[in-house]
Amino acid sequence: MKIYWHIAKATWQEYLSYRLNFLLEVIGGIFAMLIAIAVWYAVFAGDGAKAIGTFTLAQMVTYLLIAGVISTILFLTAQGDDINNDINRGTISALLIKPINVPFFWLTRDFVRKFFTLILGAAELAIIIFIFRDYFILPGSILNLTLFGLAIILAAILHFLLFAILSVIAFWFEETWGWRFVMRIVMEVSAGAIIPLSLFPGFWRTIFEILPFQYFIYFPMQIYFGKIDINGIFTGFAYVLAWLLILSCLFLILWKRGVRRYVGYGG
Amino acid sequence: MSATAAKIINMRYLRLLKTLIKFGFIRATAYPPSFFAAIIGKVLRIGLTLVFFQAIYLHTSILAGWNYSEILVLAASYFSIEAIILATFWRNLMFWLPQRLQDGSFDSLLTKPVAPLFYTSFKIIDAFDIVASSISVVLLWWYIFSKQIISPSFFEIGVFLFLSVIAMIFVFALLLIIASVSFWTITATGAGRLFESVFRAARFPGDIFKGPAKIALLYILPIGLIISVPTDILRGKFVWSHIIYIFIVTVILSIIAFRFWNYALRRYSSASS
Numbered sequence: 186m187k188i189y190w191h192i193a194k195a196t197w198q199e200y201l202s203y204r205l206n207f208l209l210e211v212i213g214g215i216f217a218m219l220i221a222i223a224v225w226y227a228v229f230a231g232d233g234a235k236a237i238g239t240f241t242l243a244q245m246v247t248y249l250l251i252a253g254v255i256s257t258i259l260f261l262t263a264q265g266d267d268i269n270n271d272i273n274r275g276t277i278s279a280l281l282i283k284p285i286n287v288p289f290f291w292l293t294r295d296f297v298r299k300f301f302t303l304i305l306g307a308a309e310l311a312i313i314i315f316i317f318r319d320y321f322i323l324p325g326s327i328l329n330l331t332l333f334g335l336a337i338i339l340a341a342i343l344h345f346l347l348f349a350i351l352s353v354i355a356f357w358f359e360e361t362w363g364w365r366f367v368m369r370i371v372m373e374v375s376a377g378a379i380i381p382l383s384l385f386p387g388f389w390r391t392i393f394e395i396l397p398f399q400y401f402i403y404f405p406m407q408i409y410f411g412k413i414d415i416n417g418i419f420t421g422f423a424y425v426l427a428w429l430l431i432l433s434c435l436f437l438i439l440w441k442r443g444v445r446r447y448v449g450y451g452g
Numbered sequence: 453m454s455a456t457a458a459k460i461i462n463m464r465y466l467r468l469l470k471t472l473i474k475f476g477f478i479r480a481t482a483y484p485p486s487f488f489a490a491i492i493g494k495v496l497r498i499g500l501t502l503v504f505f506q507a508i509y510l511h512t513s514i515l516a517g518w519n520y521s522e523i524l525v526l527a528a529s530y531f532s533i534e535a536i537i538l539a540t541f542w543r544n545l546m547f548w549l550p551q552r553l554q555d556g557s558f559d560s561l562l563t564k565p566v567a568p569l570f571y572t573s574f575k576i577i578d579a580f581d582i583v584a585s586s587i588s589v590v591l592l593w594w595y596i597f598s599k600q601i602i603s604p605s606f607f608e609i610g611v612f613l614f615l616s617v618i619a620m621i622f623v624f625a626l627l628l629i630i631a632s633v634s635f636w637t638i639t640a641t642g643a644g645r646l647f648e649s650v651f652r653a654a655r656f657p658g659d660i661f662k663g664p665a666k667i668a669l670l671y672i673l674p675i676g677l678i679i680s681v682p683t684d685i686l687r688g689k690f691v692w693s694h695i696i697y698i699f700i701v702t703v704i705l706s707i708i709a710f711r712f713w714n715y716a717l718r719r720y721s722s723a724s725s
Contacts, residue, residue: 203642205637205642206642207642208642209642209643209645209646210642210645210646212646213642213645213646213647213648213649213650214649216646216649216650216653217649217652219665220649220652220653220656223656223660223661223662223665224508224515224656224660226660226662227515227516227659227660228508228511228512228515231512231513231514231515231516232512232513232514234511234512237511237512238511358483358485358486359483360482360483360485360486361486362486362490363483363485363486363487363488363489363490363491363492363493363580364485364486364489366489366490366493367489367490367492367493367496369493370493370496370497370500371496371500374500374503374504379504380504380507380508384507384510384511385503385507385510386503386506386507386510389503389506389507
């Protein structure tokens with residue numbers, strides 16, 4: 186494990202040299218969150234509604250603020266680029282001869298990136314939450330907060346696996362940007378980042394509930410607000426774990442087959 | 453410069469643009485599976501934005517004075533303008549220019565017998581956006597006109613097109629200023645991502661913004677107006693104060709942008725060894 190700690194530290198140093206770039210992207214994410222809040226303010230103001238679906242204005246603002254934080258951590262652009270580029274440009278050759286587990290190396294870098302983004306955005310997000318403090322609702326209980334945290338960690342692993350799968354197909358397709366782009370587009374809406382899934386029309390809600398993306402934002406937020414009972418929470422976690430298991434197996438199959446057919450040209 | 457010489461130069465640039473578009477298609481289709489996936493992604497992006505609006509209007513009849521049909525027109529205007537911007541100068545200024553400055557390839561661009569600004573802004577034409585956005589945007593406009601959501605006169609369409617061009621010039625000038633900064637900072641891609649988020653505010657009616665957001669997005673940097681105002685024309689609403697304001701801001705911004713670009717270019721001393 187010590188080696189991955191060193192990889193994490195080296196990655197942190199690498200990202201530090203691009204901190205301004207990351208910071209601007211984080212601010213972009215925060216800006217998108219503020220736009221979403223402005224839209225929902227206008228919706229509530231439009232018909233003078235006290236609640237929309239099961240959401241009051243305060244709940245909606247809290248939802249969008251936390252969804253914004255999660256989106257900022259997870260939904261950065263260039264997701265999966267590392268893996269795709271390592272395979273495409275042949276830098277994976279140097280990784281394969283090192284005494285490391287390459288997928289775990291990528292996972293380490295991905296988590297450092299997520300943590301780095303969170304740290305960079307922490308102060309700005311704290312200010313935004315302070316500005317909206319009158320609307321900000323605290324979690325139902327300590328248990329809810331703990332389970333919410335756990336759901337986010339699992340979501341981060343799920344997020345990594347989804348992009349890792351679409352990136353390792355670079356062993357066969359050379360360029361995977363298009364596939365990752367499709368997933369990013371679907372993910373941003375169906376995770377519930379700008380609107381809770383329960384507010385979508387029935388047809389779309391059904392589709393989005395089949396996809397695993399709801400576990401990034403919508404499911405953790407349901408836990409945060411205490412909108413689902415303990416059975417619902419257990420069922421949700423069971424689904425997340427099942428997704429993780431299926432995707433891990435799929436990733437390992439693709440990875441092993443991919444490495445077998447990989448040919449590193451050049452010196 | 454005589455009129456004939458100007459005409460020859462313009463023809464040369466048009467021919468060059470045509471060649472760059474051709475190269476764009478060759479580059480994009482080099483990886484066919486990824487190309488078609490990206491097209492699906494682009495079409496989905498527009499489709500899911502409409503689903504988002506559908507979800508909003510499931511819970512309200514009016515959003516800042518706009519009903520669902522009118523929002524469709526706003527979305528069509530936004531995606532039409534965005535498609536042209538994305539396919540042409542957006543990535544060239546925000547992502548490719550910093551990269552060229554970083555790897556030193558910008559130097560070779562300066563040796564070409566073409567205006568550096570033209571080549572920098574249009575060198576890589578994004579075929580994904582041309583194909584995908586054209587399909588989605590044409591379908592969207594077809595739906596709007598077939599359902600008779602709007603029935604503008606030729607004059608209104610003319611003013612709409614004029615204001616759409618103004619919106620594109622406005623965005624171009626803003627991006628040019630941000631891009632010019634990369635002559636000093638080298639990396640401006642983060643700024644590009646930030647501006648991408650800011651520009652998306654134009655998908656919504658300007659009137660949703662209140663308080664400081666209204667001042668910032670409607671008056672200081674009128675992103676909230678650049679798409680709303682042309683769309684208003686199609687709804688038969690001429691808000692002259694907004695039209696004149698956008699026009700003046702765009703002219704001033706363009707002058708600043710071109711001067712800043714020239715200043716940055718003069719100070720450029722090559723990044724390569």
